[in-house]
Amino acid sequence: MMRRLRRLFHKQTAEKQLDAELRYHVEGQTADYVARGMSAEEARRRARMEIGEIEDVKQECREARSMHFLEDLMQDVRYGARMLRRSPGFLAVAVLTLAVGIGANTAIFSVVNAVLLRPLPYPDADRLAIVLVGVGNATRAPASQFQLFQIRQRTKEFEQVGGIWVTNGVIPGDGEPEQVKVGFVTTNFLPLLCARPELGRFFGAEDEAPNAPWGVVISHGVWARRFGSDPSIIGKSIRIGANSAVILGVTPKDFKFIFPSDASVPANVDLFYPVSVDGSDPNGPGYLHLIGRLRPGSNTARAQAEADSISEQIRSLRGSSGASNFRLYIFPFQNDVVREVRRTLLLLFGGVGFVLLISCANVANLLLARATGRLRETTVRTALGASRGRLVRQLLTENALLGCIGGVAALGIGWAALRAILAARPASLANFSGVNLDFKVLAFTFAVAILTSALFGIAPIVASSRLDLTQSLKEAGSTAGRTGRAWNKLLVAAEVALGFVLLVGTGLLMRTFVNVLRVDPGFRAENVFSFQIPSPKYEMLHQLLENLAALPGVRSAAAVSHLPLDSTANWYDHYWKEGAKPEEQNSVMADHRSILPGYFRTIGATLLEGRDFTESDDAAHQHVIIIDDVLAQELWPGEDSIGKKLNVSDSPSGPYQFQRDWAVVVGVVKHIQCHSLTLMVRPQIYVPFQLAPRPMSVLIHTTGIVPNLATSVRAQVVLLDKTIPVSNVGPLSDTVARARSQSRFASLLAASLTAIALLLACVGIYGVLSYSVAQRTGEIGIRMAIGARGADIMKMVFGSSFRPILPGLISGFLLSVALTPLLSDMLFGIKPNDFTNYAENVVAILIVSAIASYLPARRATRVDPLVALRHW
């Protein structure tokens, strides 16, 4: 290779040498002839004649050398560029088709790259694992301090295991009080996910000491927003509630949490409190979301094996959460974070692959048509001595050039498509930053472009290699080669098949979305408006609700600790009925919600039996609860649940001071979908606010749109207590829309892809058919001249266009049957093999094909026999 390069650079010398060598020959021969007695002139003439045309010899010598490759390539590129420039229409259509196909791939790949391929932005991200607790009906539960303590005592595979729990709180500082997310973290937690603080330090073992001063870590945002980026903030005291705390550190600006959505750990947490891990209470509540860093050289499989034995030891501990079914699950952190979107993304990636194949088929069709049109050129070049290899190479170069131009255009389309995707992305993708066209994406795009050019280039080349010179010369002006037409049919069939698979998949996703829209979540979000406040006093909250209900346009006001479908840190705990054996006592869990009277009415939930809470349902009276129908059915099937006793978790002595408590069921309400619109995750237990004070969401049901509602709401709160911050003000329907975003995202993207695919397929079928009609003008002319009517011609053209469509449809059907089960997880209310979906899409394909065939067929019937025959 080096030798060849050197030769390329020393071409000048090589030419001179070649010249000298041949001159030496001619002069030597001339001298020889002169020596034999010829005249100088005669001798030179003979010598020249014997060697032949000097230029030809030189060319042959040059060709004898393989360095020709690079020169040929340059020549091919120049020639290719010239040929492409000469047919701008073809160039535009081909480049646009490729750009759409490759661009769609670029966009989806950028997302796949950022979400699935790039490691999470944490130190040693590949060694991070999530630790989940399985108890009874829960498989992804957080751990209790006791469990974390036990894990830490026993693990050898983990370097560190830490936990976090996030709730709402109020941040002190300048200006209006502000509600923020507060993270309770074990002292080793922050260093697991963040290499170093921006200022100060993170928590250490010393902060767990019983007499250690209370220290907090604040976020960069709070530091900038509330403390004016004061560089000497470290060590200063701030008042939090009745206590004062020392600011120990500030997290870096770009630090954020990327957690699985069911962990209720939001991206931005503004205030961190340390939690010491106390292993003394085996029955303490599970609330810590655990992350561990594996030792170098360990892996999740080994950690899982270890976790299995730790679970067994915890199960056997005396007094430990009786759960005979306690288990620990270890998953790689990144896999777990992306588990919800992985399948969607991979399926979309497959979908854009199909679109790309359709673009390839279209360009291949165009090239086939062009190859036939270029037969004369090819033939002339062959006649002039170009070898077949050389011609093929020239075509390949031209295709690669086309692929590259398509690739460049694709970057533009990909960029635009990416903007659109980012605008529509669901919450599960929102935390991933850096979704952009980076170097890896560029490399991917061009690899795809080159691969594509090879793919679409194969058909015309294989087709052309069958062509025979003389045959071609004869055919060039009249009809397309037989091989060419067979390829056309194959490509049309392929387009139909791929288009059909996309249609079927999209149909399923769209129906799923419609079903999600229609699903009854157990509550009504229309005209319900909500905001959050930190743990209020009961009297104040009660007064606030009364005042709000008295506002014009307001029907009712109520409060709940957890809005349905919101990401507020969940509250769920064990429950058991009277007489449960000890091992059954800590085995099943239900969501617990703290509410005020009127909640069910305000949110439009259905009270099936019994009564709502009243003001007198407080700690001083009989402790009461309301359960949902799912729980009632599970505990007392066929019996009346009212009046039955249930052991639940509540905190009558203050927020988060949990205790076990026996309460009487006074009502049964229809299940409210709290975590997902489509899945029943857990049954619910409602506890009166007086038994479980905590931060609340206030709900206001209005008669319609009330102007300036947000302002009047704030005014009402300030009127009662101006230290209480109001946050997350907005309509409940926004929360519901967020819950639908994943399904909306998938169906939106699938629908766009399918629309593109169908358009491309339509253009493809139309192109092939128009071309074949144009090729057959003469034949059609003859048919018309001997008496065929328009309808006959129409039938003939339609017939020939539908011949490849039917096999395409059948292959598409088989492909769909094989592929759609992959969608199962993403579907709701519809099965992959839904008959109506298939039937509709068969009709859709037939309609599209008919539209694509109609124009060319019509043109065929307009053929004037006289004109056609004259030009034949």
Added chain:
Amino acid sequence: MDKDKKEFLKGTLDMLILKIVAFGPIHGYAISQRMKEISKDFFQVHQGSLYPALHRLEDRGWLEPEWKESETGREAKFYKLTRKGRKQLGNEMESWARMSDAVKTILGAVE
């Protein structure tokens, strides 16, 4: 058929050139003279095809060029057989011998 014959002759020409160069470094013109002498006009090597052949053999690494003063006192391009070229010549002579044996046998059988 035409093409095959051409290939066959090309192979033969290569072998002859290698054989001539095997006697020692020699320039193109001298090779053409030697060929004329050896073949005694039995078959004519077009001088025009000698040079492409030389360049081809050089490109394959069988011949090595060297510019030096010729007998006339001018700079000329001399060709020298490389080790690879010597091996190639051996192979070609061997297969040629085998083929001519085969031809002889066939001719003998017909006789």
